[in-house]
Amino acid sequence: MDTPPLSHQAKNKPDGSVQTEQPATAPTFERSERFWLDDGNIVLLCGATGFRVHRTVLAMHSPVFRDMFAYADGADDTIDGCPAVHLQDEPAALTTLLESLYSLGSSRQYENLDVLERLLHMATKYMMAAPRRAAVAQLKEFFPTDLARYQRAAASPLRGIALARQYDLPGILPAACYGAALLPAARLLGGGAADLALVARDTLMRYIYENGVVHQFEHYKPALRACVRRGPGGAQCVGVDEDAAGLVEKRYRQLEFDVLSENFEEIVGEVFDLMQGTGYFTCDECKRAVEEAGADVRKAVWRILPSLCSLGTWDNVKEMQDKSDANWSQLSSD
Numbered sequence: 001m002d003t004p005p006l007s008h009q010a011k012n013k014p015d016g017s018v019q020t021e022q023p024a025t026a027p028t029f030e031r032s033e034r035f036w037l038d039d040g041n042i043v044l045l046c047g048a049t050g051f052r053v054h055r056t057v058l059a060m061h062s063p064v065f066r067d068m069f070a071y072a073d074g075a076d077d078t079i080d081g082c083p084a085v086h087l088q089d090e091p092a093a094l095t096t097l098l099e100s101l102y103s104l105g106s107s108r109q110y111e112n113l114d115v116l117e118r119l120l121h122m123a124t125k126y127m128m129a130a131p132r133r134a135a136v137a138q139l140k141e142f143f144p145t146d147l148a149r150y151q152r153a154a155a156s157p158l159r160g161i162a163l164a165r166q167y168d169l170p171g172i173l174p175a176a177c178y179g180a181a182l183l184p185a186a187r188l189l190g191g192g193a194a195d196l197a198l199v200a201r202d203t204l205m206r207y208i209y210e211n212g213v214v215h216q217f218e219h220y221k222p223a224l225r226a227c228v229r230r231g232p233g234g235a236q237c238v239g240v241d242e243d244a245a246g247l248v249e250k251r252y253r254q255l256e257f258d259v260l261s262e263n264f265e266e267i268v269g270e271v272f273d274l275m276q277g278t279g280y281f282t283c284d285e286c287k288r289a290v291e292e293a294g295a296d297v298r299k300a301v302w303r304i305l306p307s308l309c310s311l312g313t314w315d316n317v318k319e320m321q322d323k324s325d326a327n328w329s330q331l332s333s334d
């Protein structure tokens with residue numbers, strides 16, 4: 001940047017004399033609506049916003065603030081008798097951090113990835129374990145390590161990958177890579193996480209080709225074919241015919257569907273409807289067999305998710321995440 005920082009900028013007064021703006025002895029600022037606490041004893045200045053908070057609370061949770069405040073007493077800047085400290089953060093980012101620290105953030109606001117990223121950034125920067133844990137816990141909800149907790153497209157997978165890399169969160173990488181693998185290739189190319197996303201897509205595609213849905217159907221087919229149950233009107237159960245199974249397979253191979261979400265039941269339901277329309281009958285037990293096949297496909301795909309991002313097995317992933325959590329707790333104060 002060409003312009004020097006504002007506080008050191010010299011300004012020409014109308015009478016021709018030059019006045020150097022004082023850094024911050026009498027700063028003009030607005031009080032934070034949320035964090036101007038009556039009994040606060042330190043003022044944090046972010047741009048044009050002042051936050052009056054408790055120095056012991058911040059120091060207790062953050063070695064960075066602790067060190068910073070150690071020098072604050074000798075500082076010239078005071079506001080309302082409190083030492084004032086300048087931070088280079090956005091006011092919104094500090095607000096998010098303080099909300100988490102003072103337990104004033106709502107769980108709903110962390111469903112917004114922007115807010116979550118802000119919290120993660122600030123908690124990491126100031127080495128605050130509790131707010132960071134809150135952010136990481138929510139990210140793990142978006143990108144879980146357990147199939148039972150997986151929800152389709154809970155958050156942008158490309159941002160998930162970027163956050164996993166930036167903040168050393170291997171635990172969220174497999175589910176994020178899976179989400180990215182389902183995105184149209186054209187969307188991956190422009191994204192910041194394109195390298196890993198394309199590898200994930202390729203690996204998943206290969207896996208589905210080699211061990212895909214049709215294979216699972218074939219595994220259950222002997223039972224389906226042997227079915228002699230009859231439906232209303234005496235129609236004999238045909239189980240799932242090959243065209244229908246092939247239709248399911250084809251849509252998965254295009255990565256058009258999220259195998260891990262409830263879409264499997266939806267698409268199988270569609271297939272049954274299609275067959276019903278042509279006068280075929282499939283009994284309830286055969287339908288259940290197909291659903292079981294679906295559950296097997298899901299478990300098998302879930303098992304290989306870590307390999308989409310070259311992390312080996314889920315055990316490896318959990319080990320790495322535990323290590324990262326432990327390292328981080330050690331670095332920070334609590």
Ligand SMILES: [Zn+2]
Pocket residue numbers: 224227228229237238239282283284285286287
């Ligand atoms: Zn049947």
